[in-house]
Amino acid sequence: IPTNTVNEDSFNESYFLEQSSCINGSCGNYNTLPLSLDTIDDGSVRLVDGRTPHEGRVEVYYKGRWGTICGKSFGQKEADAVCRQLGYKKADYCCSMYPMGQGIIWLYWMKCPTGQEKHILHCDRSNWGEGFFCYCPHTQDAGVTCLGKSFHHVL
Numbered sequence: 001i002p003t004n005t006v007n008e009d010s011f012n013e014s015y016f017l018e019q020s021s022c023i024n025g026s027c028g029n030y031n032t033l034p035l036s037l038d039t040i041d042d043g044s045v046r047l048v049d050g051r052t053p054h055e056g057r058v059e060v061y062y063k064g065r066w067g068t069i070c071g072k073s074f075g076q077k078e079a080d081a082v083c084r085q086l087g088y089k090k091a092d093y094c095c096s097m098y099p100m101g102q103g104i105i106w107l108y109w110m111k112c113p114t115g116q117e118k119h120i121l122h123c124d125r126s127n128w129g130e131g132f133f134c135y136c137p138h139t140q141d142a143g144v145t146c147l148g149k150s151f152h153h154v155l
Contacts, residue, residue, distance in 0.1 A: 043121040045082050047144065049099045055145040057098040058082050060106050060120065062128050067106035070136035071095065071143070077115030079144040084118050089148025100138035104129050108136055 042062050050056030058074075059066045079091035108130070112123035 043119060045085050045120060047086070047146070048101070050143075050145075054088065054147075055094075055098075056143060057101055058142045058144055059101065062106050065104060067104035067129060068101040068138065068141040069107045070105055070109060071140045072136055073109040073111065074142040077112040078110050078120075078123065078142070080115035081112045081117040081120055081123055082142075082144055083146035083148075084116070085120060086146060087149075088146035090115075090146070092145045092147050094143055094145050098141070098143040101141045102138065105136060105138070105141075 040061050044061040046059050046061075046066070047054070047056030048059050058069050060069055076091065076093040079093040083089070083091040106129050108126040110120060110123050110125040112120075117123055
């Protein structure tokens with residue numbers, strides 16, 4: 001489990017860059033990305049294609065690639081764990097309302113027992129990327145809106 005996760009106890013250990021991007025001529029979508037590749041470990045998460053930096057499609061990093069999480073079994077507790085990992089207090093769980101991802105779907109399911117987990121690797125989960133596209137297309141990618149103070153630095 002990575003030790004440089006951003007949370008209330010260690011928010012100085014990792015810095016994040018919020019950067020806007022333009023996709024298909026539509027600007028204002030945000031990606032919350034680690035500032036340095038040194039801060040990206042397997043299980044790191046980011047929010048992509050949201051209207052603000054605290055919302056978007058959930059993407060998880062594994063073996064050098066970003067991929068998505070299927071939203072079929074993704075609920076409030078899982079959304080809370082993602083937001084806590086990013087330094088927020090909790091999630092206003094939503095759904096798959098963000099633009100669908102591309103590429104690999106890393107996790108078909110994850111189950112967080114309490115929602116108090118500070119990292120998604122503390123939750124039970126499927127094996128990484130075992131051909132889940134047939135069972136969970138990108139139209140069902142998990143997305144969240146995080147609430148509460150974020151502990152990452154905006155540059």
